[in-house]
Amino acid sequence: xxxxxxxxxxxxxxxxxxxxxxxxxxxxxxxxxxxxxxxxxxxxxxxxxxxxxxxxxxxxxxxxxxxxxxxxxxxxxxxxxxxxxxxxxxxxxxxxxxxxxxxxxxxxxxxxx
Amino acid sequence: xxxxxxxxxxxxxxxxxxxxxxxxxxxxxxxxxxxxxxxxxxxxxxxxxxxxxxxxxxxxxxxxxxxxxxxxxxxxxxxxxxxxxxxxxxxxxxxxxxxxxxxxxxxxxxxx
Numbered sequence: 001x002x003x004x005x006x007x008x009x010x011x012x013x014x015x016x017x018x019x020x021x022x023x024x025x026x027x028x029x030x031x032x033x034x035x036x037x038x039x040x041x042x043x044x045x046x047x048x049x050x051x052x053x054x055x056x057x058x059x060x061x062x063x064x065x066x067x068x069x070x071x072x073x074x075x076x077x078x079x080x081x082x083x084x085x086x087x088x089x090x091x092x093x094x095x096x097x098x099x100x101x102x103x104x105x106x107x108x109x110x111x112x113x
Numbered sequence: 114x115x116x117x118x119x120x121x122x123x124x125x126x127x128x129x130x131x132x133x134x135x136x137x138x139x140x141x142x143x144x145x146x147x148x149x150x151x152x153x154x155x156x157x158x159x160x161x162x163x164x165x166x167x168x169x170x171x172x173x174x175x176x177x178x179x180x181x182x183x184x185x186x187x188x189x190x191x192x193x194x195x196x197x198x199x200x201x202x203x204x205x206x207x208x209x210x211x212x213x214x215x216x217x218x219x220x221x222x223x224x225x
Contacts, residue, residue, distance in 0.1 A: 034213060043117075043204050043216035044156060089156060098144055098168035100158040101214060 012110045019077040021107045023090035026071060030092040034101065035064060035075045038087045044103075047075070047088075077109075085111045115139040117217035119205050125223045126195055134190045134220045136205030145188045146206040146214070147180065149173070156204065162188065195224045 013019045025033075031052040036044035050057045050064045050073075057064050063076040073090050087108050091101040118137040126132050138145050147159040160180055161168040167180065179191045188207075192199055202219040 036216075041218075043119075043206075043218045046213050046215065049213055091156075098161045098163050100146065100161055100169055100171075102158065103148075103156040105155045 009105070010108045010110070012112055013080050015080060015082060015111055015113050017080055019075075019080045019084070019109055019111075021075045021077075021088050021090075021109065023073040023075075023104055024071060025073065025090075025092050025104075027092065027094060028068075028071065029094050031095065032093040033064070033066060033073050034091045034093075035062075035073075036089045036091060036103075037084075038089060038106070040086075044089060080109075080111050082111045082113055085109055115215070117205055117207055117215050119203075119217035119220050121220060122218065123221045123223070125225060128197060128224055129194050132192050132195055132222060134192075134203050134205075134222070136188045136190070136217060137186050138188055138205065138207030139215055140186070142207035142209050142215075144168075144208050144210075145180075145182070147190045148204045148206060148216075149201040150204065150219075151201045159190070159203075192222075195222075197224050200224045 034049040035047040037047050038044045048059045048062050048064045050066050055066050061078045065074045077084055087106040089103050089106045091103045093101050120135045145162040148156050149159055150156045158171050160170040160174045162180055177193045181189050200223050202221050204219045205217045206214045208214045
């Protein structure tokens with residue numbers, strides 16, 4: 001089975017509202033998580049990351065929350081803008097070294113103007 | 114801002130032909146990766162490369178695939194005999210030891 005998955009495949013929000021994108025992971029050994037944004041025809045773009053020794057990390061308009069008890073990760077986007085429309089992936093990594101990132105399926109965020 | 118550069122952006126090839134996808138990672142990065150994304154699906158790991166050798170590879174990365182770092186700047190993925198199911202976006206990524214992964218814009222491979 002998949003190690004990383006997403007609860008919602010699509011999410012539509014009004015411009016200006018906050019967006020919350022969720023991700024569940026099953027491997028308790030994962031200790032590093034990244035959220036990526038992917039626009040059509042482009043590669044994944046780094047948004048924010050978090051290590052397992054933290055439960056919250058904030059960036060510019062984005063916040064990542066990590067709940068290790070229930071193995072849940074979320075990305076919050078404040079004041080969602082049309083430019084935020086994209087597919088969002090969570091990815092996890094186990095340990096250091098060159099172990100690969102494992103991606104979830106993605107959530108499509110559509111911002112309604 | 115430094116970028117990972119991939120060429121070509123789109124490659125069309127006939128089934129059974131060999132293709133080479135090229136990547137120029139960020140110059141001071143040490144770890145290199147290839148991922149692929151079949152249309153509408155998630156990004157899948159293919160192979161990681163460090164210190165001039167493969168570190169890990171997935172079950173997708175069979176004997177038809179190979180990677181090479183022929184000089185100090187390029188990182189290539191070769192598919193020896195392409196199949197229809199190899200049609201996908203192929204992404205190269207690189208990173209330094211403790212920093213995040215930077216992905217290229219991808220090469221869309223279409224096998225006909």
